[in-house]
Amino acid sequence: MIAKRLSQLRKGKNWSMQYTAxxxxxxxxxxxxxxxxYRQPSLEALKELAVLFETSVDYLLGMTESCQGExxxxxxxxxxxxxxxSLTIDGKSLSQDELNQFIAFIRLKREIEAK
Numbered sequence: 140m141i142a143k144r145l146s147q148l149r150k151g152k153n154w155s156m157q158y159t160a161x162x163x164x165x166x167x168x169x170x171x172x173x174x175x176x177y178r179q180p181s182l183e184a185l186k187e188l189a190v191l192f193e194t195s196v197d198y199l200l201g202m203t204e205s206c207q208g209e210x211x212x213x214x215x216x217x218x219x220x221x222x223x224x225s226l227t228i229d230g231k232s233l234s235q236d237e238l239n240q241f242i243a244f245i246r247l248k249r250e251i252e253a254k
């Protein structure tokens with residue numbers, strides 16, 4: 140449960156594993172181990188992770204579904220976006236083609252900003 144939640148929280152913030160590890164003051168391999176489930180964070184590390192991701196240790200451990208802060212991001216793909224959300228601009232719903240263009244635009248923008 141911890142591994143999956145850490146991955147979701149990190150991706151929801153668009154952080155790399157390296158950036159996250161740097162924020163925690165640990166090696167990237169250590170953090171990657173947390174996300175893969177190969178390593179279990181200590182109690183102190185759990186506390187630091189909860190602070191970093193603005194959530195609770197209970198949420199990280201899977202003891203509650205309630206997540207504080209901005210950690211309730213959902214992953215949407217081109218395939219399922221119409222089933223999960225309805226986007227409108229100027230009161231008009233976006234077509235499937237417009238949704239695909241929107242997703243492509245955001246991905247390109249992120250690539251450019253990452254350089």
